[in-house]
Amino acid sequence: MRGQAGELGSVMRPDAQMDIVYTVDDYWDGPREGVATFRGEPHAYRCVFDDARDDWSDRFVLTPIGPATLQDVLAAWDRCRRWESAHRAGLTPRETHPALPYEHGRYLELKSRIDGAVATKKTQSFIARGVFTVREEPSSVSALVGEPSTLHVAWNQEPHNSRLQRTSCLRLFFLGFTVCARHEAAEPQAVNRRSS
Numbered sequence: 001m002r003g004q005a006g007e008l009g010s011v012m013r014p015d016a017q018m019d020i021v022y023t024v025d026d027y028w029d030g031p032r033e034g035v036a037t038f039r040g041e042p043h044a045y046r047c048v049f050d051d052a053r054d055d056w057s058d059r060f061v062l063t064p065i066g067p068a069t070l071q072d073v074l075a076a077w078d079r080c081r082r083w084e085s086a087h088r089a090g091l092t093p094r095e096t097h098p099a100l101p102y103e104h105g106r107y108l109e110l111k112s113r114i115d116g117a118v119a120t121k122k123t124q125s126f127i128a129r130g131v132f133t134v135r136e137e138p139s140s141v142s143a144l145v146g147e148p149s150t151l152h153v154a155w156n157q158e159p160h161n162s163r164l165q166r167t168s169c170l171r172l173f174f175l176g177f178t179v180c181a182r183h184e185a186a187e188p189q190a191v192n193r194r195s196s
Contacts, residue, residue: 018152021132022070023077028056031132035073036153038062038128042070044118045130045153062155063125069117076110079103128155 019037026033032047043062050057065073079099086092092100099107131154 018133018154021151021153023073024151030056031151031153032056035065035070038064038155038157042067042073048127058129058131059127059158060130060155061125062128063118063121065114065117065121069114072110072114072117076107076114079107079110127158129158130155 019040021031021034021036022042023034023036024031025035026047030047031045033045035042035044037043042065044065045060045062048057048059048061049055050059082103083092083097083099086100087094087097096104133152133154134150
């Protein structure tokens with residue numbers, strides 16, 4: 001997981017229409033990127049940054065993924081969870097993130113397959129508003145997805161003709177800042193504005 005831990009907001013009870021959150025790969029005051037179901041089918045989600053408010057929105061780009069990709073996602077997530085457990089126990093340094101050294105090669109292989117699968121489905125991406133809820137207050141961000149019933153999301157799909165302002169960013173890591181330019185885009189585009 002990347003980002004900074006923050007609060008999800010109020011704890012709510014999920015109802016029968018909530019979708020399951022499988023992973024939270026990026027978290028900044030709430031889930032920003034990962035995999036969840038949309039109407040019961042697995043989708044990659046990525047939060048859209050609202051430049052006008054200079055903050056994250058409740059809008060997400062959702063991209064469908066198949067069952068094989070979901071299995072890869074869960075295998076990669078297991079490796080991240082093992083790393084986090086080892087890191088919390090003081091058995092591995094932060095520099096080894098996101099996987100234990102002996103699992104790092106397999107993690108990179110899984111991540112490459114996942115990224116490739118999501119890229120091939122990009123034309124099927126769409127925008128939905130998402131509200132994440134938890135049954136009980138988690139002890140950590142990773143605890144949010146420790147059990148399948150812990151973190152849920154309610155999606156509200158936006159009309160197909162909605163347009164986004166796409167932001168193109170040039171990250172200047174060595175200087176520690178990002179330069180962005182906005183323009184209209186017909187295709188949904190999420191922007192990860194905060195680095196780890």
